[in-house]
Amino acid sequence: MGVVQIFRVAGRIGRKEFWVIWMAIILAGALGGLITGLAGGNRAGVSTVEGLLLLGFYVIATWVSIAISVKRLHDTGRSGWWLAKFMVLAAAPWSCTFLAALAGGLISTWLAPALAIVGIGVGGYSWYLIGFKRGEPGVNDYGLPGSGSAC
Incomplete structure (x- = not known):
């Protein structure tokens, strides 16, 4: 149940959990970019598979960012x-x-x-x-x- 809660906009979360999730998203993005850059070697651009993986990550990261922001607003009564x-x-x-x-x-x-x-x-x-x-x-x-x- 825990991981599913990250994707929901219902409920409230505190500041600490917000920042932990936010930093995890940033670190995962940095790690993904590093891996993509290292895997690319000397070639320009990214492959279709890499591009789709990055797109999937960005879609998920955007939704999680929205969900945790909404929960923080709920925590402040908004x-x-x-x-x-x-x-x-x-x-x-x-x-x-x-x-x-x-x-x-x-x-x-x-x-x-x-x-x-x-x-x-x-x-x-x-x-x-x-x-x-x-x-x-x-x-x-x-x-x-x-x-x-x-x-």
Whole structure:
């Protein structure tokens, strides 16, 4: 049951479990990249099999990252939809700046940095809530503390 819990968005996990899983994802990605690089030798690119394995890893890692982030938001008493809000609000300023540059329009000297600050601020606040804020003690709308734990 434990490993299956990692893939579910229901329940709550604490900060420690979040960071342990997050670091495992990063280390697995680094190890996979190292193995792929070493296996490649002198040839350019990756084979179809290597590419499919990497794609599979990235899909799984992305889903697990979303699931553990939602569980951390649940631990702070917030809906998992906050993650979608964070993604949109953090990406929107960068997207607007990029699209304006593509359209050939000149972005004023204050607008681009202001949009960048907004994106960084939203991203920073999301990391604070997900990674560092203490969860609510006791039962909340999403269950008991650790109810989404894989341990």
